[in-house]
Amino acid sequence: MSIQIENVTVAFQKGVKALDDISFTIPSGVYGLLGENGAGKTTLMRVLATLLGPDSGEVRMNDLLYRERNYPSIQKKIGYLPQELSLYPNLTVRECLEYLGAMSGIAEGECRKRIDYYLEKTSLEEHQKKKMKQLSGGMKRRVGLVQALLNEPEFLIVDEPTTGLDPEERIRIRNLLVEFAVGRTVLFSTHVVEDLAAACSQLSVLKKGKMLYSGSVSELLKLADGHAWICKTEEEQQVRLLEQKYHVSSKQILEDGMTIRVISPVKPEVPCSPAKVTLEDAYIYVSNF
Ligand SMILES: Nc1ncnc2c1ncn2[C@@H]1O[C@H](COP(=O)(O)OP(=O)(O)OP(=O)(O)O)[C@@H](O)[C@H]1O
Numbered sequence: 653m654s655i656q657i658e659n660v661t662v663a664f665q666k667g668v669k670a671l672d673d674i675s676f677t678i679p680s681g682v683y684g685l686l687g688e689n690g691a692g693k694t695t696l697m698r699v700l701a702t703l704l705g706p707d708s709g710e711v712r713m714n715d716l717l718y719r720e721r722n723y724p725s726i727q728k729k730i731g732y733l734p735q736e737l738s739l740y741p742n743l744t745v746r747e748c749l750e751y752l753g754a755m756s757g758i759a760e761g762e763c764r765k766r767i768d769y770y771l772e773k774t775s776l777e778e779h780q781k782k783k784m785k786q787l788s789g790g791m792k793r794r795v796g797l798v799q800a801l802l803n804e805p806e807f808l809i810v811d812e813p814t815t816g817l818d819p820e821e822r823i824r825i826r827n828l829l830v831e832f833a834v835g836r837t838v839l840f841s842t843h844v845v846e847d848l849a850a851a852c853s854q855l856s857v858l859k860k861g862k863m864l865y866s867g868s869v870s871e872l873l874k875l876a877d878g879h880a881w882i883c884k885t886e887e888e889q890q891v892r893l894l895e896q897k898y899h900v901s902s903k904q905i906l907e908d909g910m911t912i913r914v915i916s917p918v919k920p921e922v923p924c925s926p927a928k929v930t931l932e933d934a935y936i937y938v939s940n941f
Contacts, residue, residue: 653714653729653806653837654679655700660709662695662861670695671706672861682833684848684855684869685841686935691858693841694735697809700839701732713807731805733813737796741785745776745795748784749802756803763802770798773828775821789816797825801832808838814847826851849931857938865938869931876934879941881914883924890922899940901933917941 655678662671670692685693698704699711702723711718713726740748746767753763771777774794779787787795793816800808810829814822822844829838830851842848848855849869857865857872865872880901883894886909894900899915913927914920915936927933 655807655837655839656710656712657696657700658710658712660696660699660706660711662692662699662704662706669861671699674709674858674861674863676856676863676866678837678839679854680833680835680837681854682829682838682840682852684852685839685858686843686845686848686855687841687858688843688939690860692861693858694811696858697732697734697811697839697841700807701730701734701809702726728803729806731800731803731808733796733800733810735811737792737799739784739792739795739799742783744781744783745771745787746780748795749798752799753802758803766802766804767798770801773824774798775824790818790821793817794821794825797828806836808832808836810838811841812843813840814842814844822847823850845932845935857935859939872934872938873929873931876915876929876937878926878929879915879917879937880927880929880933881916881920881924882927883912883914883920883922885909885912885922894920894922899936901930901936915940 658675660671660674661669663669674696687693695704699706702718713729716722716726718726743751749767750763753767771780774797776791776794779791793813797810797813800810814825817825826847829840832838840851852869854868856863885891891910891912894912894914898920901913901915904911915933
């Protein structure tokens with residue numbers, strides 16, 4: 653399945669364009685959506701989940717145009733984990749998922765099988781008898797993911813699925829999404845670059861509603877190639893100077909000073925050497941140059 657987005661614009665009151673003439677195609681596999689707060693990721697996902705109609709532009713799921721008359725057929729193929737989701741607080745995890753499964757028309761036996769499978773995959777088995785209101789934020793997020801996976805959608809839209817998870821769980825969830833994406837399409841939004849680097853081969857970068865980059869991770873790395881530098885210094889003043897003048901992607905304190913990773917199209921005016929570009933560096937590069 654592929655999703656084609658053509659010249660999509662969404663404007664809210666006061667003229668804020670949450671999406672400004674966005675065009676790209678989401679092929680099968682895990683596709684990443686990266687951007688700072690307010691970039692437009694959630695708005696785009698709401699459009700793709702048929703919850704919000706764009707002011708202009710078109711969206712197609714294969715050849716099916718996003719129009720109200722087609723929404724029922726499109727919605728059957730979609731699973732959506734919104735950024736904020738409150739599920740029935742007084743139901744247990746299992747009851748909640750059984751209820752949502754029944755609402756989506758999944759046969760009882762098949763639904764039970766899928767619930768068992770995804771509870772195990774998300775490390776929620778031991779919590780299935782807890783009430784939703786008794787869960788931690790990270791557990792609720794994982795139940796939200798299971799509800800999105802339950803009808804085994806052809807197009808899965810997950811808005812920051814790894815928020816609030818500990819490192820081990822983040823890895824498990826990323827791996828689950830990669831497994832799930834075989835023969836399907838998964839759109840995965842985050843502002844954690846590390847998650848995308850591990851899960852996606854293609855991504856789009858948004859900033860203030862505009863598309864800054866759309867394509868493969870390897871092409872993005874190539875774009876930024878030659879623009880990452882490692883500067884080593886012992887002087888506080890030089891660190892401050894670098895921070896004022898350049899985009900610093902990271903700093904590390906060593907026994908004999910500090911190393912500063914700088915993203916700049918020109919060689920910084922301090923002793924430094926070229927560095928191998930990471931996805932984080934490339935993200936800073938396309939966001940700022
Ligand atoms: N319902 C709304 N009414 C008015 N403005 C909105 C509404 N929803 C979003 N916006 C604005 O649209 C822009 C994009 O917001 P959106 O939530 O899509 O960004 P995001 O990339 O998901 O951000 P975050 O990473 O913080 O979740 C922001 O300027 C936001 O304030």
